[in-house]
Amino acid sequence: MSSSSSPRRALLIGAGIGGLTLAIALARRGVTVEVIDISPSRAVAGWGLSLTGPSLRALDALALADECLAAGYGITAISNCDSNGEVRNVIPLPPLLGPNRPSQIGLSRPALYDILREAALAAGVVIHYDRTIDGLHDNGDTVRATLSDGSEHVADIVVGADGVHSRVRSLLGIPSGARYIGQMVWRALVPRPSWATSLHTFAGTGSNAGLVPIADDRAYVFLTENRADPTPIPENTLADGMRELLAPFSGRVAEVRELITDSAVVVRRPVHVVMIEGPWHRGRTVIIGDAAHAPSPQLVSGAALAIEDGVLLAEELTAAADVEKALSAFTQRRLERCRLVVESSIHIADLGRTGRHAEADAVQQRCHRAMAAPA
Template identity: 55%
Template sequence: MELPSLLGPGRPAQAGIARSELTRVLRDSAASHGAVLRTALTVAQTVENGTSVTAVLSDGTTRDVDLVVVADGAGSKTRELLGIDVTPAYTGQMVWRAVVPRPAWADRLFTFFGPGDNAGLIPISAAYAYCFLTENLPTPDVLPDDELADRMRERLGPFGGRVAEVRESIRKPEDVVRRAVNTVLAELPWNAGRVVLVGDAAHTPSPQLVSGAALAVEDAVVLAEELARTPDVLEALDAFGRRRHDRAALVVEASRRVARLEQAGQQTEVPGLLGRTHGALAAAI
């Protein structure tokens, strides 16, 4: 597939990065701009004060702030505190991921359709890539951690060629992660007063669109723009939600459609759907 490049002709349309490395980049950038980072805390309660909001933290301390941005993922506990009623929806698939040495041919995202499962490879650094496998499973389950590497190689057994080459490098159980694929799409408003959802807490696509982190970064950009545009925080949050909802919904719904096509054995329709969705995402935010 030829995806549109926002950087211009001859430049990559996508970039793979390890989650730990992305976290480091974001943390270092935030700290360089003067942010104070505190970890191992959650928000236990928020109290609106008219022109501010008080956040009660899990260690008992409080913070009086202009705005609380909720970015605690698809299973957001803070979302429940706000009374925003949305339950993560299981897509009928489990996703396996394993970090492997990067083969010389892995210069982009590769997807391989199999007789049941689908597999692929995404380079995340000069030395490493991650191999993924999408398993169709009506009800999610949990496997023993020490069996994950052997089980993943077994599920990749029907694949030949490049997948077979990568398969044999999956040996350490600690390098393999297997999770249920859930999606989330909260309806507007994404805020309750001065507390607003962003990222996976508001919209979680399945991984086939490889756009979850990109949507979260877009949220940050748009939220900053709307807060800079008006001194009225509530007005800015309303504008933020209206700008973001339909674009996020496009990705979440497309990802759900991909899952249904894969489960129905209609993988040949997937590239066209992915191409149309990524084409739409090339439009300005």
């Protein structure tokens, strides 16, 4: 194949949100797509996430937004509260899908993955689990990838959608810049309280908390633990540990705290951020999503950036006659927007640590308005 033609065969590393979105978008444009994922099965942990307006707008371009809306809980505003649950301010979210559809949704992770996976399979995508990439060789026209099971795949383009600790990024020799920002995020599934009809945040002193409805009967509560030791703790202590950290909060948080009793539905993860400023590709291999730009969770926009990446990379690849020019154009198209989200999320985390919650709310609102602009 000539190096100046659009790709016909794509190998994607990572069957997460960004990887599956890209797989769908490419396959629907006639590209043969295979996806490799390191996890041993299609199982996905059961906590929730938020799909902001930009996420939904990008999914709407793939005719998947309404399916996600039906599976989740519609949200139109963020209610920022103090540690007692009293509302300090309400941030209305831009309705990017029009006035009759929610601005944002809370959704269980398994539900979103099922929607994306089924759409990918329906488009002819092949997904392989329990393997990863061990080597890359770019010969100008194609890329030969060696996998951990010893097999080799030849593709016209390889995409690393394999997260903060990306193996593809390492193989390309792109310095990660990934850094731990001193925070651990806890999440737990709980029954949805009747008052939880929007995304709520609760400003504490040592920690900040929040609650996101993800279905009529379910929500997830999150806690950002500041100045935290990232050392793992026994999994059977997670529920007790989260309740202890939530003890300083009263009112609505205290109500929710007592619902956290099962460590099996609690997760605790360190917050790492990434912002790759240079090119995101080498030859015909490119990184997207958290591998290129991982924000902290304060703006609930990591999924939005990954989904947008998938839709827009497919557009660039199938519109351009030269793959490397398409990858360069993709990076330039995404760089400023992704930098805004990553840097704003870190700034909000810093402000929250020092109790400057009103300033953090203002940064949050400005960033959501900026993200409402077309990607």
